[in-house]
Amino acid sequence: MSLRGKAAIVGAWEHPTRFAPNKTMFQIMAESARGALDDAGLTIKDVDGLCTTGVGMGWMGLLGFCDYLNLTPSYVDSTAIGGSSFVAHTAHAAAAIAAGLCETVLIVYGSTAASQRFAIGTGGVAGGGEPCDQYELPFGPTTVGSYAMIAQRHMHDYGTTPEQLAEVAVIARQHAALNPDAKYREPITVADVLASRIVSSPLHLLDCCMISDGGGAVVVTSAERARDLKKPPVYLLGAGEAVRHTARGTRDFLEVAAAQSGRLAFERAGVSHREIDLAMVYDSFTITVIVTLENLGFCKRGEGGAFVSGGRLRFDGDFPLNTDGGGLSSNHPGMRGMFLLIEAARQLRGEAGARQVRDCQIALVHGTGGNLGTRHSGATLILSNQVG
Amino acid sequence: MAAESKAYAKPLPHLDEENRPWWEALKRHELYLQRCRDCGATRYYPRALCPECLSSQTEWLRSRGAGKVYTFTTTWQNATPGFRESLPYVLAYVELDEGLKLLTNIVDCPPEQVRIGMPVTVVFDDVTPEVTLAKFRPVP
Structure with a gap:
């Protein structure tokens, strides 16, 4: 059974907050659910499936959220694989809908990482209980350090430059300037990125995503139901997911989960790389974008630095990417996959205003979760406003 | 002033029945890897089963x-x-x-x-x- 065209995103809403010391995580989630359901023209009573990660929500957080909103879903999924989780949830929701397990799935996220002063990237790596942790945590890994080691190796092997990495941050900021909700909207230059302090070499502060509060939700339903709703459907054409880890000590660290998840998503969607009008790619760090684009097959391994250069990633360039400003400039409450989905939906519906990609019909969404240099997940979706 | 140095503040590994021999070897200043006696795959970090073939037959290899x-x-x-x-x-x-x-x-x-x-x-x-x-x- 193929999932192609079986389900669609019919509601998408990004919480405008970037700092919410007066709100709780569950409140942000509930407000996001309301926003996405309103956007779809549905009510909370229409929801019979729920996906959320449970991360930071307490022990068995999905149950707590069902209690909070008095939900009694017939399908639940709290796959928690880091920032890519919501991208994976979307595929899981489509599969559940296609299999008849439920009809309308709410996928929801909220976080108060900034107001709780949670050091996502530089607080050391969370955990400690897994076997692998015993051989890593004593040496002081951080999230940014994990990605920095990928950048260092990429620069060594392929001559990728700090300027090429900085280009990703500069374009993100240009897009943020066109997004009224983005947190950082003042223009920056390559020189500004290179002049910012080193957090973990070779990554500068402006190579790193921010920490914000935020939330969002999407609603997924059957293609059939989607036709009668308020907004144009955003169909799921193909999906893939994958994990990469230390591979018993044998890993090639520049081969990342996107290689596997991307290949599956393209095959299942029956779409070629040239047909992608917009790429929404998790930009935890500038290097994440470069390595992900290579592994998704948009360019050859080692060519990512050149590929992102020359303003190509602008919304009006050859290869529009992260048009909302990304985690580098719009928002990053810890698990950004949700916002990749929401911006893709806005673009495919023609709702992106000043940053609208012209004639945007097919979008690729790729979430990375975890740490690229130790263990991470990748989830890829190909979405379209039509089923060809 | 007490002779002992300041308490070690960095995270320490949790030793358990599966990994203790490896950590005890490190205490003797010996670094070991593992090799599966059935399929020959080597591995780091130490674990009880070979991730390639799930065999429990393991030999320890002293690393140089x-x-x-x-x-x-x-x-x-x-x-x-x-x-x-x-x-x-x-x-x-x-x-x-x-x-x-x-x-x-x-x-x-x-x-x-x-x-x-x-x-x-x-x-x-x-x-x-x-x-x-x-x-x-x-x-x-």
């Missing part, structure tokens, strides 16, 4: 402790107790001559002199009476 820096980062920010007082420090993957990569620190070398491909050798750091960590320093 020599290798090269595969990649590294100089860490300038880490809020973790112990590390926040030790900035900057070098986090690295070393690829051992036996072919496996392990996460470690490069020590006895100014961070700005660390390079990918640099030959390194193991140095055993007895951080507590129970725990020794395998770190690496440049080969002179």
